[in-house]
Amino acid sequence: MNKSENSGKKENLSKKEIEKRxxxxxxxxxxxxxxxxxxxxxxxxxxxxxxxxxxxxxxxxTPPDPSKKKEINLEDIQIGVARQSDEEPxxxxxxxxxxxxxxxxxxxxxxxxxxxxxxxxxxxGLLDRVRENARVTFEVEMGHKGPNAVRVKxxx
Numbered sequence: 001m002n003k004s005e006n007s008g009k010k011e012n013l014s015k016k017e018i019e020k021r022x023x024x025x026x027x028x029x030x031x032x033x034x035x036x037x038x039x040x041x042x043x044x045x046x047x048x049x050x051x052x053x054x055x056x057x058x059x060x061x062t063p064p065d066p067s068k069k070k071e072i073n074l075e076d077i078q079i080g081v082a083r084q085s086d087e088e089p090x091x092x093x094x095x096x097x098x099x100x101x102x103x104x105x106x107x108x109x110x111x112x113x114x115x116x117x118x119x120x121x122x123x124x125g126l127l128d129r130v131r132e133n134a135r136v137t138f139e140v141e142m143g144h145k146g147p148n149a150v151r152v153k154x155x156x
Contacts, residue, residue: 095155098134110138110149121149128154 054060055068094112096119101108106123108130119140121130125148130136138149 092139093137094140095135095137096149098130098132098136101130101132108132110136110152117147119147119149120145121152125150126152128152130154 050063051059051061052063054064094114096110096112098121099109099111099118101121103123108121109118110121111118119138120143121138125138128136130152135155136152137155138152140147141150142148
């Protein structure tokens with residue numbers, strides 16, 4: 001046997017091995033497909049496919065207990081944001097103390113006496129000149145970043 005014949009046999013062997021592996025893979029793929037079809041959930045009853053949500057919001061296969069059922073009036077369900085009741089004008093005016101005010105930058109903070117909330121105040125919202133620790137009356141308006149004190153006056 002010469003060299004060229006020997007290399008031809010090796011090539012043929014590798015082609016045969018490749019073909020053998022290809023057929024093996026096809027058989028395995030077919031077996032997996034048949035197994036999936038055998039274990040598929042087609043043909044199950046509607047009751048077997050039902051899922052329920054328990055009182056904690058978890059998905060479960062057991063139906064809810066009718067004794068735990070609660071009656072809810074449709075009028076009690078609130079969709080959207082609750083309406084704010086119109087407050088009287090006197091209650092809109094708050095009192096507080098200026099905790100910080102930077103005159104060069106034109107802003108500061110007022111601590112509300114009732115809520116102890118710190119409210120931003122800008123120089124444009126001032127009616128009187130203020131300084132730190134001054135007692136003031138003011139109104140609150142919602143700005144882009146939260147509540148802002150406006151119409152700020154010194155308490156005399």
